[in-house]
Amino acid sequence: MNSVRKGADGFVQTFIRFLKNRKPAYLIPLFFILSAVAVISIVYFMFLTVSALAGGGDDEEWTYVAMDFDQEADISFDGETIIIDPGHGGRDPGAPSVSGKTEAEIVYSIALKTAETLEAAGADVEFTRGQDEYASLDDREVQGDLFISLHSDAMNDASITGFTTYYTYEYQREFAETMNTALDGYSKFRNRGTHQSNYQVTWQLDYPAVLIELGYLSNEIDDRLLSDEAYQDLMARAIVEGIHDYLY
Missing domain, CATH: 1.10.287 (Helix Hairpins)
Known part of the structure; x- marks a missing residue:
């Protein structure tokens, strides 16, 4: 000084x-x-x-915190069948991104991370499609206890950012709002809220189902984070937390 x-x-x-x-x-x-x-x-x-x-004190240290899925081991999802629907896939890559990764790639990676935690806690997890596979909207009508469709959007306006949670029926609303609240605790993007919509993957089901737009791949920041392994871990944790909060 x-x-x-x-x-x-x-x-x-x-x-x-x-x-x-x-x-x-x-x-x-x-x-x-x-x-x-x-x-x-x-x-x-x-x-x-x-x-x-x-x-600059000795008490202050900046360290990279890796996600440890084992800390969810005390949570039990025994008896629950959870359907994860990674959007698009195969000949349908989904929204284009700034970085070059496709929507189908990004959401499938997040789906895998989510399934790993859920299965470790006893859940029966089913995917609506395999990696690099195409599945029609009709094929995504899979029976279970909870259904989560994962997507990431794109717009002509690159400034648009945020995540959004959609549902169709009133009996799906509570699940959608709970998932949205959990995502809000982990996402770095604007919370665009919970909205009712007639997406086929939710309206064709008679049990709690949501479609989540995790961000906008047309936005450079959204795209960079959604393509990052550590941030994908955060999104997987948010989804698991939302499922837990809804069930318990």
């Missing part, structure tokens, strides 16, 4: 000497421009210094 004070004092002295001497008129605007740059630099340096002092 002493160096910052000395720098500030030196600047003030230079400014005073300048005012005492006669200078060409064109140098005055230049001097004030350079002065503004100097002031901003000093303030920025002071901010960095204070931040470093505040966070």
Whole structure:
């Protein structure tokens, strides 16, 4: 901090000497421009210094926290049949993305991570399609206790971001709202809410079913995070937590 004070004092002295001497008129605007740059630099340096002092103690450590699915081992989903519907697949890649990964790839990866945790807790998990397989909407009518369809959207407007949870019937609404709340606790995107919609994968089922748009692949930030393994782990955890909160 002493160096910052000395720098500030030196600047003030230079400014005073300048005012005492006669200078060409064109140098005055230049001097004030350079002065503004100097002031901003000093303030920025002071901010960095204070931040470093505040966070430089031995008690502060920034570490990467890996997702540990084993910590869900005390949760039991015994007797529950959960259907996971990874959207699109095969000849239908789904929404295009900024990074080049397809919607079908991203949601299938998240589906696998979700299934791993659910099965470890005793659930019977079924997929509506295999990896790189195409399944029609009619083929996705699979009976179970809960149904979760995973998607990621795309729009012409690249600024649009967020996740949305959809349901069709009133008896599906509570499940949709519970899932949306769980996602809100983990997602880094805007919560666009829970909405009623006539997506075939939900209206063709007579039990609790939701369709989740996890983000917008047309948005660079959404796309980058949804393609990231660690963030996919977060989405899988949110889905498992939502199922648990709804059932228990």
